[in-house]
Amino acid sequence: MADTTLMDKLVSLCKRRGFVFQSSEIYGGLGSVWDYGPLGVALKRNVKDRWWSAMVQARDDIEGLDAAILMHPRVWEASGHVSGFTDPLVDCRQCKNRFRADDPRIKGTPGQPDAQCPVCGTRGSLTEPRMFNLMFRTFMGPVEDSASVVYLRPETAQGIYVNYLNVLQSSRQRIPFGIAQIGKAFRNEITPGNFIFRTREFEQMEMQFFVEPGTDGEWFERWREWRMEWHRALGLNPAKLQWHQHSGSELAHYAKAAFDVQYEFPFGWQEIEGIHNRGDFDLGRHQEYSGKKLEYFDQGQNRRYLPYIVETSAGADRVTLTLLVDAYREEQVEGETRVVLGLHPAVAPIKAGVFPLVKKDGMPELATTLYHELRKQIACFYDDSGAIGRRYRRMDEAGTPFGITVDGETLSQRTVTVRHRDSMQQERVALDQVAGYIKEKVSGER
Numbered sequence: 001m002a003d004t005t006l007m008d009k010l011v012s013l014c015k016r017r018g019f020v021f022q023s024s025e026i027y028g029g030l031g032s033v034w035d036y037g038p039l040g041v042a043l044k045r046n047v048k049d050r051w052w053s054a055m056v057q058a059r060d061d062i063e064g065l066d067a068a069i070l071m072h073p074r075v076w077e078a079s080g081h082v083s084g085f086t087d088p089l090v091d092c093r094q095c096k097n098r099f100r101a102d103d104p105r106i107k108g109t110p111g112q113p114d115a116q117c118p119v120c121g122t123r124g125s126l127t128e129p130r131m132f133n134l135m136f137r138t139f140m141g142p143v144e145d146s147a148s149v150v151y152l153r154p155e156t157a158q159g160i161y162v163n164y165l166n167v168l169q170s171s172r173q174r175i176p177f178g179i180a181q182i183g184k185a186f187r188n189e190i191t192p193g194n195f196i197f198r199t200r201e202f203e204q205m206e207m208q209f210f211v212e213p214g215t216d217g218e219w220f221e222r223w224r225e226w227r228m229e230w231h232r233a234l235g236l237n238p239a240k241l242q243w244h245q246h247s248g249s250e251l252a253h254y255a256k257a258a259f260d261v262q263y264e265f266p267f268g269w270q271e272i273e274g275i276h277n278r279g280d281f282d283l284g285r286h287q288e289y290s291g292k293k294l295e296y297f298d299q300g301q302n303r304r305y306l307p308y309i310v311e312t313s314a315g316a317d318r319v320t321l322t323l324l325v326d327a328y329r330e331e332q333v334e335g336e337t338r339v340v341l342g343l344h345p346a347v348a349p350i351k352a353g354v355f356p357l358v359k360k361d362g363m364p365e366l367a368t369t370l371y372h373e374l375r376k377q378i379a380c381f382y383d384d385s386g387a388i389g390r391r392y393r394r395m396d397e398a399g400t401p402f403g404i405t406v407d408g409e410t411l412s413q414r415t416v417t418v419r420h421r422d423s424m425q426q427e428r429v430a431l432d433q434v435a436g437y438i439k440e441k442v443s444g445e446r
Protein backbone atom coordinates (compact mmCIF):
# COMPACT_ATOMS: atom_id res chain seq x y z
CA MET A 1 0.00 0.00 0.00
CA ALA A 2 1.52 3.34 -1.04
CA ASP A 3 1.92 5.61 1.93
CA THR A 4 -0.19 8.48 0.68
CA THR A 5 -2.96 6.05 -0.07
CA LEU A 6 -2.78 4.82 3.48
CA MET A 7 -3.43 8.34 4.82
CA ASP A 8 -6.26 8.84 2.30
CA LYS A 9 -7.80 5.54 3.29
CA LEU A 10 -7.48 6.36 6.96
CA VAL A 11 -9.09 9.79 6.56
CA SER A 12 -11.95 8.20 4.67
CA LEU A 13 -12.38 5.42 7.25
CA CYS A 14 -12.36 8.02 10.02
CA LYS A 15 -15.20 9.89 8.36
CA ARG A 16 -17.18 6.80 7.38
CA ARG A 17 -17.05 5.24 10.81
CA GLY A 18 -17.34 8.44 12.85
CA PHE A 19 -13.83 8.87 14.22
CA VAL A 20 -12.99 12.31 12.81
CA PHE A 21 -14.90 14.84 10.72
CA GLN A 22 -13.72 18.05 9.13
CA SER A 23 -14.81 21.05 11.19
CA SER A 24 -17.81 22.95 9.76
CA GLU A 25 -17.85 20.60 6.80
CA ILE A 26 -21.21 21.81 5.44
CA TYR A 27 -19.64 25.25 5.02
CA GLY A 28 -16.65 23.88 3.16
CA GLY A 29 -14.60 23.11 6.26
CA LEU A 30 -12.18 25.17 8.31
CA GLY A 31 -8.48 24.74 7.60
CA SER A 32 -6.77 22.24 9.86
CA VAL A 33 -9.50 22.08 12.43
CA TRP A 34 -11.17 18.71 13.05
CA ASP A 35 -14.08 17.33 15.05
CA TYR A 36 -14.09 13.98 16.77
CA GLY A 37 -17.14 11.80 16.14
CA PRO A 38 -18.55 9.11 18.45
CA LEU A 39 -15.71 6.60 17.97
CA GLY A 40 -12.99 9.26 17.81
CA VAL A 41 -14.00 10.94 21.04
CA ALA A 42 -13.99 7.55 22.78
CA LEU A 43 -10.55 6.68 21.37
CA LYS A 44 -9.01 10.03 22.32
CA ARG A 45 -10.61 9.86 25.76
CA ASN A 46 -9.02 6.46 26.30
CA VAL A 47 -5.63 7.93 25.36
CA LYS A 48 -6.09 10.79 27.82
CA ASP A 49 -7.36 8.45 30.55
CA ARG A 50 -4.35 6.20 30.18
CA TRP A 51 -2.02 9.18 30.36
CA TRP A 52 -3.79 10.58 33.42
CA SER A 53 -3.78 7.24 35.13
CA ALA A 54 -0.04 6.67 34.49
CA MET A 55 1.00 10.22 35.33
CA VAL A 56 -1.31 11.24 38.16
CA GLN A 57 -3.29 8.35 39.58
CA ALA A 58 -0.45 5.85 39.79
CA ARG A 59 2.06 8.27 41.33
CA ASP A 60 2.38 9.97 44.69
CA ASP A 61 4.65 12.67 43.34
CA ILE A 62 2.46 14.20 40.61
CA GLU A 63 -0.61 16.39 41.08
CA GLY A 64 -3.27 17.24 38.51
CA LEU A 65 -4.27 20.69 37.30
CA ASP A 66 -6.81 22.22 34.95
CA ALA A 67 -5.81 25.82 34.28
CA ALA A 68 -7.85 28.22 32.16
CA ILE A 69 -7.12 28.70 28.47
CA LEU A 70 -7.09 32.49 28.85
CA MET A 71 -4.23 33.84 30.93
CA HIS A 72 -2.82 37.22 31.87
CA PRO A 73 -1.13 38.68 28.74
CA ARG A 74 2.11 39.15 30.69
CA VAL A 75 2.41 35.37 30.90
CA TRP A 76 3.13 35.28 27.18
CA GLU A 77 5.65 38.07 27.44
CA ALA A 78 7.47 36.17 30.16
CA SER A 79 7.33 32.91 28.23
CA GLY A 80 8.78 34.57 25.15
CA HIS A 81 5.76 33.83 22.97
CA VAL A 82 4.86 37.48 22.31
CA SER A 83 8.29 38.53 21.14
CA GLY A 84 9.47 35.18 19.88
CA PHE A 85 6.73 34.66 17.35
CA THR A 86 6.30 38.11 15.84
CA ASP A 87 9.26 37.98 13.51
CA PRO A 88 9.08 37.58 9.77
CA LEU A 89 9.07 33.87 9.20
CA VAL A 90 9.63 31.71 6.19
CA ASP A 91 8.54 28.14 5.74
CA CYS A 92 10.11 25.30 3.87
CA ARG A 93 7.34 23.67 1.83
CA GLN A 94 9.45 20.55 1.53
CA CYS A 95 10.53 19.65 5.07
CA LYS A 96 7.98 21.87 6.85
CA ASN A 97 10.60 23.59 8.95
CA ARG A 98 10.00 27.22 9.77
CA PHE A 99 12.75 29.82 10.01
CA ARG A 100 13.16 33.42 10.84
CA ALA A 101 13.64 35.28 7.57
CA ASP A 102 16.96 36.61 8.81
CA ASP A 103 18.29 33.18 9.67
CA PRO A 104 21.96 33.39 8.63
CA ARG A 105 21.89 29.79 7.43
CA ILE A 106 19.47 30.65 4.60
CA LYS A 107 21.26 31.01 1.28
CA GLY A 108 19.54 33.29 -1.26
CA THR A 109 16.33 35.26 -0.92
CA PRO A 110 13.34 33.46 0.59
CA GLY A 111 10.46 33.32 -1.88
CA GLN A 112 12.87 33.19 -4.82
CA PRO A 113 13.89 30.02 -6.69
CA ASP A 114 17.51 30.38 -5.61
CA ALA A 115 16.79 30.26 -1.88
CA GLN A 116 17.90 27.08 -0.21
CA CYS A 117 16.41 25.47 2.87
CA PRO A 118 19.10 25.19 5.57
CA VAL A 119 17.72 21.90 6.86
CA CYS A 120 16.71 19.79 3.86
CA GLY A 121 18.74 21.71 1.27
CA THR A 122 15.87 21.99 -1.24
CA ARG A 123 16.04 24.99 -3.56
CA GLY A 124 13.01 27.19 -4.17
CA SER A 125 11.02 25.62 -1.34
CA LEU A 126 11.13 28.63 1.00
CA THR A 127 8.06 30.86 1.18
CA GLU A 128 8.13 34.68 1.16
CA PRO A 129 8.71 36.13 4.64
CA ARG A 130 5.54 36.84 6.56
CA MET A 131 5.06 38.63 9.86
CA PHE A 132 3.68 35.93 11.92
CA ASN A 133 2.65 35.32 15.44
CA LEU A 134 1.58 31.82 16.17
CA MET A 135 -0.77 32.88 18.91
CA PHE A 136 -4.47 33.49 18.37
CA ARG A 137 -5.41 36.88 19.74
CA THR A 138 -8.74 38.00 21.02
CA PHE A 139 -10.16 40.73 23.23
CA MET A 140 -11.39 40.56 26.75
CA GLY A 141 -14.27 42.77 27.77
CA PRO A 142 -16.30 45.05 25.52
CA VAL A 143 -13.52 47.28 24.19
CA GLU A 144 -11.29 46.09 21.38
CA ASP A 145 -8.20 48.03 22.27
CA SER A 146 -4.71 46.90 23.03
CA ALA A 147 -5.26 47.00 26.78
CA SER A 148 -7.77 44.19 26.51
CA VAL A 149 -5.82 41.82 24.26
CA VAL A 150 -5.68 38.23 25.47
CA TYR A 151 -4.36 35.10 23.78
CA LEU A 152 -5.62 31.59 23.39
CA ARG A 153 -2.81 29.64 25.02
CA PRO A 154 -0.37 28.05 22.55
CA GLU A 155 0.67 25.47 25.16
CA THR A 156 -0.68 24.28 28.48
CA ALA A 157 2.68 24.44 30.27
CA GLN A 158 2.44 28.08 31.33
CA GLY A 159 -0.69 27.37 33.40
CA ILE A 160 1.44 24.90 35.34
CA TYR A 161 4.37 27.26 35.92
CA VAL A 162 2.24 30.11 37.22
CA ASN A 163 0.40 27.73 39.57
CA TYR A 164 3.44 25.84 40.79
CA LEU A 165 3.54 27.50 44.22
CA ASN A 166 -0.24 27.14 44.66
CA VAL A 167 -0.04 23.43 43.95
CA LEU A 168 3.09 22.94 46.02
CA GLN A 169 1.59 24.60 49.06
CA SER A 170 -1.92 23.19 48.83
CA SER A 171 -0.83 19.61 48.15
CA ARG A 172 2.04 19.68 50.66
CA GLN A 173 4.32 18.16 48.07
CA ARG A 174 8.07 18.48 48.25
CA ILE A 175 10.59 18.63 45.50
CA PRO A 176 10.94 16.49 43.45
CA PHE A 177 7.33 16.58 42.34
CA GLY A 178 5.33 17.20 39.20
CA ILE A 179 2.15 18.83 37.92
CA ALA A 180 0.18 17.28 35.07
CA GLN A 181 -2.44 18.82 32.88
CA ILE A 182 -4.50 17.90 29.83
CA GLY A 183 -6.06 20.70 27.85
CA LYS A 184 -6.61 22.55 24.62
CA ALA A 185 -3.91 24.63 23.01
CA PHE A 186 -4.13 26.79 19.91
CA ARG A 187 -1.51 27.69 17.33
CA ASN A 188 -2.06 29.57 14.15
CA GLU A 189 0.22 27.15 12.33
CA ILE A 190 1.37 28.37 8.95
CA THR A 191 2.10 24.94 7.66
CA PRO A 192 -0.64 22.80 9.10
CA GLY A 193 -1.68 19.51 7.58
CA ASN A 194 -1.46 15.76 7.62
CA PHE A 195 -4.94 15.29 9.02
CA ILE A 196 -4.93 15.56 12.82
CA PHE A 197 -1.11 15.56 13.02
CA ARG A 198 -0.75 19.33 12.94
CA THR A 199 -3.87 21.31 13.65
CA ARG A 200 -4.66 24.81 14.81
CA GLU A 201 -6.64 23.63 17.82
CA PHE A 202 -5.34 20.59 19.65
CA GLU A 203 -5.00 18.96 23.02
CA GLN A 204 -1.81 18.60 24.96
CA MET A 205 -0.95 16.24 27.79
CA GLU A 206 1.85 17.99 29.62
CA MET A 207 3.70 17.30 32.83
CA GLN A 208 6.29 19.56 34.42
CA PHE A 209 8.53 17.90 36.98
CA PHE A 210 10.22 20.23 39.46
CA VAL A 211 13.62 19.06 40.70
CA GLU A 212 16.62 20.23 42.62
CA PRO A 213 19.27 21.72 40.31
CA GLY A 214 21.94 19.13 39.73
CA THR A 215 19.48 16.22 39.83
CA ASP A 216 17.83 17.29 36.56
CA GLY A 217 20.04 15.07 34.40
CA GLU A 218 18.98 11.90 36.21
CA TRP A 219 15.32 12.86 36.22
CA PHE A 220 15.49 13.66 32.54
CA GLU A 221 16.79 10.17 31.79
CA ARG A 222 14.13 8.56 34.00
CA TRP A 223 11.37 10.47 32.29
CA ARG A 224 12.68 9.55 28.90
CA GLU A 225 12.50 5.90 29.81
CA TRP A 226 9.02 6.10 31.37
CA ARG A 227 7.53 8.02 28.52
CA MET A 228 8.85 5.68 25.84
CA GLU A 229 7.53 2.76 27.87
CA TRP A 230 4.10 4.42 27.96
CA HIS A 231 3.99 4.70 24.17
CA ARG A 232 5.11 1.10 23.75
CA ALA A 233 2.40 -0.08 26.14
CA LEU A 234 -0.22 1.42 23.81
CA GLY A 235 0.58 -1.52 21.57
CA LEU A 236 2.45 0.56 18.96
CA ASN A 237 4.90 -1.25 16.70
CA PRO A 238 8.21 -0.72 18.57
CA ALA A 239 10.14 -0.60 15.28
CA LYS A 240 8.24 2.57 14.43
CA LEU A 241 9.24 4.42 17.59
CA GLN A 242 12.56 6.17 17.98
CA TRP A 243 14.32 8.97 19.80
CA HIS A 244 15.36 12.14 18.10
CA GLN A 245 17.82 14.32 19.96
CA HIS A 246 17.70 18.08 19.50
CA SER A 247 21.09 19.51 18.83
CA GLY A 248 22.61 22.73 17.57
CA SER A 249 20.06 25.30 16.47
CA GLU A 250 17.17 22.91 17.03
CA LEU A 251 17.76 23.10 20.77
CA ALA A 252 15.98 26.07 22.36
CA HIS A 253 18.50 28.53 23.81
CA TYR A 254 17.37 27.88 27.38
CA ALA A 255 17.05 24.10 27.11
CA LYS A 256 19.76 21.91 28.58
CA ALA A 257 18.63 18.87 26.61
CA ALA A 258 15.66 17.83 24.48
CA PHE A 259 14.59 14.56 22.96
CA ASP A 260 11.51 13.81 20.89
CA VAL A 261 9.68 10.53 20.79
CA GLN A 262 9.15 10.03 17.08
CA TYR A 263 6.84 7.71 15.21
CA GLU A 264 7.28 6.68 11.61
CA PHE A 265 4.17 8.05 9.92
CA PRO A 266 3.46 7.49 6.21
CA PHE A 267 4.80 11.05 5.80
CA GLY A 268 8.04 10.34 7.67
CA TRP A 269 9.45 10.22 11.20
CA GLN A 270 7.70 12.88 13.27
CA GLU A 271 7.49 14.03 16.86
CA ILE A 272 4.66 12.78 19.03
CA GLU A 273 6.10 13.86 22.37
CA GLY A 274 8.91 16.08 23.56
CA ILE A 275 10.95 15.53 26.74
CA HIS A 276 12.83 18.65 27.73
CA ASN A 277 15.27 19.62 30.43
CA ARG A 278 14.30 23.29 30.75
CA GLY A 279 16.58 24.29 33.62
CA ASP A 280 15.21 27.25 35.60
CA PHE A 281 14.27 29.26 32.52
CA ASP A 282 10.50 29.23 33.04
CA LEU A 283 10.34 29.93 36.75
CA GLY A 284 13.15 32.46 36.38
CA ARG A 285 11.22 34.37 33.74
CA HIS A 286 7.96 34.33 35.68
CA GLN A 287 9.79 35.46 38.80
CA GLU A 288 11.27 38.34 36.83
CA TYR A 289 8.05 39.38 35.05
CA SER A 290 5.67 38.97 37.98
CA GLY A 291 8.02 40.32 40.62
CA LYS A 292 6.96 37.40 42.87
CA LYS A 293 9.49 35.08 44.46
CA LEU A 294 9.04 31.60 43.09
CA GLU A 295 11.85 29.92 45.00
CA TYR A 296 11.47 26.70 46.86
CA PHE A 297 12.64 26.43 50.43
CA ASP A 298 14.36 23.14 51.07
CA GLN A 299 13.98 22.52 54.79
CA GLY A 300 16.43 19.65 54.94
CA GLN A 301 19.19 21.68 53.37
CA ASN A 302 17.98 24.99 54.79
CA ARG A 303 18.36 26.74 51.45
CA ARG A 304 16.27 28.36 48.77
CA TYR A 305 16.51 27.71 45.09
CA LEU A 306 14.58 27.94 41.85
CA PRO A 307 13.74 24.38 40.85
CA TYR A 308 14.77 23.04 37.48
CA ILE A 309 12.06 21.63 35.28
CA VAL A 310 11.90 18.41 33.28
CA GLU A 311 8.95 18.57 30.91
CA THR A 312 7.10 15.81 29.11
CA SER A 313 4.80 17.21 26.46
CA ALA A 314 2.62 15.01 24.27
CA GLY A 315 -0.25 15.75 21.92
CA ALA A 316 -3.45 13.80 22.52
CA ASP A 317 -4.45 14.20 18.88
CA ARG A 318 -1.05 13.09 17.62
CA VAL A 319 -1.06 10.03 19.83
CA THR A 320 -4.58 9.26 18.58
CA LEU A 321 -3.40 9.59 14.98
CA THR A 322 -0.41 7.38 15.78
CA LEU A 323 -2.73 4.69 17.11
CA LEU A 324 -4.94 4.87 14.03
CA VAL A 325 -2.02 4.75 11.58
CA ASP A 326 -0.36 1.91 13.46
CA ALA A 327 -3.59 -0.07 13.69
CA TYR A 328 -4.83 0.24 10.09
CA ARG A 329 -4.48 -2.83 7.93
CA GLU A 330 -6.17 -4.52 5.01
CA GLU A 331 -6.36 -8.27 4.58
CA GLN A 332 -7.72 -10.57 1.94
CA VAL A 333 -10.26 -12.90 3.46
CA GLU A 334 -12.19 -15.29 1.22
CA GLY A 335 -11.75 -13.05 -1.79
CA GLU A 336 -12.86 -9.92 0.05
CA THR A 337 -10.83 -7.10 1.51
CA ARG A 338 -11.15 -6.90 5.25
CA VAL A 339 -10.27 -3.52 6.79
CA VAL A 340 -9.18 -3.86 10.39
CA LEU A 341 -8.11 -1.41 13.03
CA GLY A 342 -5.96 -3.60 15.22
CA LEU A 343 -6.19 -1.25 18.21
CA HIS A 344 -4.95 -2.38 21.60
CA PRO A 345 -8.07 -3.53 23.49
CA ALA A 346 -7.37 -1.01 26.26
CA VAL A 347 -7.74 1.96 23.89
CA ALA A 348 -10.36 0.56 21.50
CA PRO A 349 -13.46 2.78 21.58
CA ILE A 350 -15.78 -0.23 21.73
CA LYS A 351 -14.57 -3.32 23.55
CA ALA A 352 -17.21 -5.78 22.41
CA GLY A 353 -20.01 -6.05 19.86
CA VAL A 354 -23.06 -8.02 21.00
CA PHE A 355 -25.06 -9.77 18.30
CA PRO A 356 -28.06 -12.07 18.15
CA LEU A 357 -27.31 -14.53 15.34
CA VAL A 358 -30.85 -14.14 14.00
CA LYS A 359 -33.79 -11.98 14.99
CA LYS A 360 -35.92 -14.83 16.33
CA ASP A 361 -36.09 -17.76 18.76
CA GLY A 362 -35.50 -15.51 21.77
CA MET A 363 -31.96 -14.60 20.65
CA PRO A 364 -32.53 -10.79 20.51
CA GLU A 365 -33.99 -10.87 24.03
CA LEU A 366 -31.04 -12.80 25.45
CA ALA A 367 -28.52 -10.66 23.56
CA THR A 368 -30.19 -7.46 24.76
CA THR A 369 -30.07 -8.62 28.37
CA LEU A 370 -26.39 -9.48 27.98
CA TYR A 371 -25.70 -6.14 26.32
CA HIS A 372 -27.37 -4.18 29.13
CA GLU A 373 -25.38 -6.13 31.68
CA LEU A 374 -22.07 -5.70 29.84
CA ARG A 375 -22.36 -2.01 29.17
CA LYS A 376 -22.42 -1.27 32.88
CA GLN A 377 -18.80 -2.38 32.88
CA ILE A 378 -17.33 -1.85 29.43
CA ALA A 379 -18.07 0.09 26.26
CA CYS A 380 -20.03 -2.22 23.98
CA PHE A 381 -22.32 -2.02 20.99
CA TYR A 382 -25.48 -3.91 20.07
CA ASP A 383 -26.12 -4.74 16.44
CA ASP A 384 -28.82 -6.99 15.04
CA SER A 385 -28.96 -5.76 11.45
CA GLY A 386 -27.60 -7.65 8.46
CA ALA A 387 -25.67 -10.87 8.08
CA ILE A 388 -23.42 -11.74 10.99
CA GLY A 389 -20.32 -11.55 8.76
CA ARG A 390 -21.15 -7.94 7.89
CA ARG A 391 -21.65 -7.07 11.52
CA TYR A 392 -18.23 -8.53 12.34
CA ARG A 393 -16.66 -6.48 9.53
CA ARG A 394 -18.21 -3.27 10.80
CA MET A 395 -16.74 -3.94 14.21
CA ASP A 396 -13.34 -4.77 12.63
CA GLU A 397 -13.30 -1.31 11.07
CA ALA A 398 -14.16 0.27 14.40
CA GLY A 399 -11.27 -1.59 16.05
CA THR A 400 -13.56 -3.61 18.36
CA PRO A 401 -11.49 -6.52 19.69
CA PHE A 402 -14.33 -8.92 20.54
CA GLY A 403 -17.63 -9.99 19.03
CA ILE A 404 -20.11 -11.88 21.19
CA THR A 405 -22.80 -13.80 19.37
CA VAL A 406 -25.89 -15.23 20.95
CA ASP A 407 -26.93 -18.26 18.89
CA GLY A 408 -28.85 -21.53 19.07
CA GLU A 409 -26.40 -23.03 21.53
CA THR A 410 -26.81 -20.09 23.87
CA LEU A 411 -30.39 -21.16 24.36
CA SER A 412 -29.60 -24.83 24.89
CA GLN A 413 -26.11 -24.75 26.46
CA ARG A 414 -25.92 -21.26 28.04
CA THR A 415 -22.74 -20.43 26.08
CA VAL A 416 -21.94 -17.67 23.56
CA THR A 417 -19.49 -17.41 20.68
CA VAL A 418 -16.63 -15.01 21.28
CA ARG A 419 -14.93 -13.96 18.06
CA HIS A 420 -11.46 -12.41 18.16
CA ARG A 421 -10.92 -9.51 15.80
CA ASP A 422 -7.29 -10.15 14.87
CA SER A 423 -7.27 -13.92 14.41
CA MET A 424 -10.98 -14.20 13.58
CA GLN A 425 -10.90 -17.35 15.75
CA GLN A 426 -14.05 -18.19 17.60
CA GLU A 427 -14.46 -19.88 20.95
CA ARG A 428 -17.34 -20.71 23.24
CA VAL A 429 -17.57 -19.06 26.61
CA ALA A 430 -20.21 -19.57 29.30
CA LEU A 431 -22.87 -16.88 29.17
CA ASP A 432 -22.47 -16.06 32.85
CA GLN A 433 -18.68 -15.72 32.49
CA VAL A 434 -18.41 -13.72 29.32
CA ALA A 435 -18.44 -10.31 31.04
CA GLY A 436 -15.50 -11.25 33.29
CA TYR A 437 -13.70 -12.85 30.36
CA ILE A 438 -13.92 -9.71 28.20
CA LYS A 439 -13.07 -7.38 31.07
CA GLU A 440 -9.93 -9.32 31.84
CA LYS A 441 -8.82 -9.31 28.20
CA VAL A 442 -9.51 -5.62 27.82
CA SER A 443 -7.59 -4.47 30.86
CA GLY A 444 -4.66 -6.89 30.52
CA GLU A 445 -1.73 -6.57 28.16
CA ARG A 446 -2.14 -7.77 24.65
Ligand code: ATP
Nearest residue numbers: 187189197198199202271272273274313314315318
Ligand atom coordinates in the same frame (compact mmCIF):
# COMPACT_ATOMS: atom_id res chain seq x y z
P1 ATP B 1 6.21 20.57 15.95
O1 ATP B 1 7.70 20.71 15.78
O2 ATP B 1 5.65 19.30 15.38
O3 ATP B 1 5.43 21.79 15.58
P2 ATP B 1 6.59 21.40 18.58
O4 ATP B 1 8.00 21.03 18.82
O5 ATP B 1 6.22 22.80 18.29
O6 ATP B 1 5.97 20.42 17.49
P3 ATP B 1 5.84 21.27 21.27
O7 ATP B 1 5.69 22.72 21.39
O8 ATP B 1 7.00 20.58 21.90
O9 ATP B 1 5.74 20.86 19.75
O10 ATP B 1 4.49 20.59 21.73
C1 ATP B 1 4.45 19.34 22.38
C2 ATP B 1 3.52 18.37 21.70
O11 ATP B 1 2.27 18.98 21.39
C3 ATP B 1 4.04 17.86 20.37
O12 ATP B 1 4.88 16.75 20.57
C4 ATP B 1 2.76 17.45 19.68
O13 ATP B 1 2.38 16.14 20.06
C5 ATP B 1 1.75 18.43 20.20
N1 ATP B 1 1.54 19.50 19.21
C6 ATP B 1 2.25 20.63 19.05
N2 ATP B 1 1.75 21.37 18.05
C7 ATP B 1 0.69 20.70 17.56
C8 ATP B 1 -0.25 20.95 16.52
N3 ATP B 1 -0.22 22.05 15.80
N4 ATP B 1 -1.21 20.02 16.30
C9 ATP B 1 -1.28 18.90 17.03
N5 ATP B 1 -0.43 18.61 18.03
C10 ATP B 1 0.54 19.49 18.30
